[in-house]
Amino acid sequence: MRARNLAVVLQAVHRDGPLTRAGLAELTGLTKTTVSSLVGALLEAGAVSESGAVRDGERGRPGVAVALSGHRVAALGLEVNIDYLAACVVDLTRSVRLRRTRPADNRGSDPAEVLQRLRDLVKEVTAEAEGAGLRIIGAALAVPGTVEGDLLRNAPHLGWRDVRVADLLDLPCAVDNEANLAALGELWFGSGAADFLYVSGEIGVGAGLVVDGTVFRGTYGLAGELGHVVVTPDGPACRCGGRGCLEVYAGQDALLGELDSVATLVTALAEGDRRALDACGRAGDALGVALTSAVHLLDPGRIVLGGIFAPLFPWLESSVRGALAARLRQMRGTPPALAVSANGADAAVLGAAGLIIQRIVADPADVLGL
CATH class of the missing domain: 3.30.420.40 (ATPase, nucleotide binding domain)
Incomplete structure (x- = not known):
């Protein structure tokens, strides 16, 4: 029971804090004595701190605020x-x-x-x-x-x-x-949206589907292998044994070509290099086709592009949006919102x-x- 109550108090502080001990008692339904004991244990462990003052409602007297601690x-x-x-x-x-x-x-x-x-x-x-x-x-x-x-x-x-x-x-x-x-x-350090499809661009291309704040992993943990969605059935060979997978068009190797880094690619794009622009155009078209399949199957309201797709977003956005719009117009009218992750490679x-x-x-x- 004590373990459960510790979780209840810490979750309340995490979700709604800072709160006074009296405010925690009212919010959790625990007695003030119990809350004081639990807060004491969390203070000793370094999980929370007490500082400043907050008011318990309009008529309550100011009390010491309990908040998450970032010090220990x-x-x-x-x-x-x-x-x-x-x-x-x-x-x-x-x-x-x-x-x-x-x-x-x-x-x-x-x-x-x-x-x-x-x-x-x-x-x-x-x-x-x-x-x-x-x-x-x-x-x-x-x-x-x-x-x-x-x-x-x-x-x-x-x-x-x-x-x-x-x-x-x-x-x-x-x-x-x-x-x-x-x-x-993206869920915890980004937009905070509870439902979205996150697309990670690296050497390969992966995806994570977040539904009501939880990642959907599938039966064997294979959910989200977007990089091996077939974009062109008779396209180039992929390392997975298939042909025309998204990865061969929009993976990092395909995008870089002979360039040595994403930073170099961004510089080339900013300078209007035709080879770099063409590579991004192909990647954006392929990504839009693959995401169309994901939208038909999963119906996400929001798609977030991360990893290397974040710094490349200004050059990918138009072709991705165009491919999505062209293929979804008959089915749902408005494509899902398309956003870029602020977390990038982190x-x-x-x-x-x-x-x-x-x-x-x-x-x-x-x-x-x-």
Whole structure:
């Protein structure tokens, strides 16, 4: 019962705070004595703080405000991607306290070697966080592949199959697909909309469907493999064994061509380079075709483009909107809203950290050891 009540109080502060103890008692239906005891435990654990004063209604006297604390409890978000490793530390108020990215070539790599480099990054970030007075409660890792439980089933671009990532990382760590965690990053650190389709552009193209604030993963965790929706049945061969998949038109390799980075591509686009503009046009058309299938199947009201599609949005938007409008005009009239993620390449690592924050709020007694 105490564990449940701790969760009720922390969730109320998370959702509606800052609140006085009296306000918490009224909101939760718990007695003032019980609320005071629970707030005391959460204060000791560093999950909340008391400061300032707020008024309990128009007639109530000002009281001390209970709010989430960003000073002691934190979560660690990690990401292994094709061309980088990333880590970020987020405190309980969802403020990003540290963010580190290390360029790397992880294609066809040895999982043990890559995860050793990630362990080194974790040690560096953890030491810096602890120096700032933060205690990292847990970690989650985003990977560019399909995940079942704690098992990474298949990450084709990495060349990894059936890897128990947390065991090699030597760190208690939740593991999830990069696009799913990027969608959660958009939910918790972006627009805050509860229902949308998030499209993640990287070496591959993935998607995360958020319904009523929850990611839909499918039976085997394969939901959202947008990159292998067929755009042109007789198109170029794809690494999946099919032909004409979205990825061969709108994945990072297809967009870059002979260019060395997305930043270089953006510069070329801004300068009006014809080859770069044509590549973006093809990618936008293909993305619009694939999203049309997603709209017919899922009927999202909002589509958010993230990853490399965020900096390329000014050059992709027109062709994506045009393809959607042309194909949806007869069925639904108005295409879904199309937006760009403000999180860019950080979406997945933010979502990973946010996953741990949600677990703390949902069950502080277990996660914080209260």
